[in-house]
Amino acid sequence: MKHTEHYTVKWHDTDVNRRVRPSQILMYMQETANLQLERNMCNLDRLRDERGLAFLLSRVAIRIYHPLWTHEEIDVQTWVCDGHGLAFDRCFRILRGDEVVAEAFSVWALMELGSQKLLRRDQFSYPFPGDEPLKLDLPLRFRVPHVEEMLLAGHRSIVYSDIDYNGHMNNTRYPDMLCDFTPEICDRQVTGVVLSYLHEAAFGKTLAVYRKDNGEEHLFRTVDEDGNTCLEARLLTAPLTTGN
Numbered sequence: 716m717k718h719t720e721h722y723t724v725k726w727h728d729t730d731v732n733r734r735v736r737p738s739q740i741l742m743y744m745q746e747t748a749n750l751q752l753e754r755n756m757c758n759l760d761r762l763r764d765e766r767g768l769a770f771l772l773s774r775v776a777i778r779i780y781h782p783l784w785t786h787e788e789i790d791v792q793t794w795v796c797d798g799h800g801l802a803f804d805r806c807f808r809i810l811r812g813d814e815v816v817a818e819a820f821s822v823w824a825l826m827e828l829g830s831q832k833l834l835r836r837d838q839f840s841y842p843f844p845g846d847e848p849l850k851l852d853l854p855l856r857f858r859v860p861h862v863e864e865m866l867l868a869g870h871r872s873i874v875y876s877d878i879d880y881n882g883h884m885n886n887t888r889y890p891d892m893l894c895d896f897t898p899e900i901c902d903r904q905v906t907g908v909v910l911s912y913l914h915e916a917a918f919g920k921t922l923a924v925y926r927k928d929n930g931e932e933h934l935f936r937t938v939d940e941d942g943n944t945c946l947e948a949r950l951l952t953a954p955l956t957t958g959n
Contacts, residue, residue, distance in 0.1 A: 718843070736891050740817055773823060777908050779906050795841055803823040871937070873920050931953060
C-alpha cells in the first residue's frame, strides 16, 4: 500500500541554481515515511521511548530525473516491501502532477536499543500492507577505493545542526555534505546518489572526507578520528539543464 503526502516546495530548500538540494529530496521522502508511521501506529520518538526500537538507514539509492523548483506542489509516495533477514526495505517516489521527479530504494535495520541487537524482518509487523519494490537503474552496491587511492578533499566536523535524537549526524545531511566536497558543484546538477552508512558520525567528531572522481561519477569515503569508515557514497552529476 502506497502512502502519499502533499508538500509545497520551500524557497529555503533550493540551492544557488534554484533547484531543490539533494538532501531536501531525501528529507521529503523520509518525512513521508515518518508520517506513514505516525498516522498508522506511532511516531519514531514513541517507537524509541516506549518500545525501545529505532530504524537505522543502511543503504539508499536515489535517482533524480528532473529538478524541483521553489513553491511547486508535489506528492511524495512511500511504501514498504517484503524485505528479508535483517533488511527492512522501503521505496519512495516524488511526483509533480503525473511526472515522476525522483525515486529511491532504501534498506533499513531495526535495532533493539537495550540489547543493541538487530531484529529480523519477521519479528516486526507493520500495521499496513506492503507493495512491489522499485527497480532502479542505480545499484545499491558499488566499490569505493581505499583511502590511499583517493584524494583527501577536506574535513567536516559534526555539529549541533547535524545531529538528531540519536545523537549522531542525521542521514539526510549527507547528500549536501558530499556536494560541499564536489568540484564545480555550482555548475552541475545531481542526478543520483547512493549512500552506504557503515558507522555513526557522532556529535563532536571530525570526519576526513576522501573523494575519487571518474568524470561525472564521484566516489566518497568518510573516516572518523578513530579510523572508522562512517560512509561510502557514489554521487552522480551532469551539466546544468535549462529550466525555470
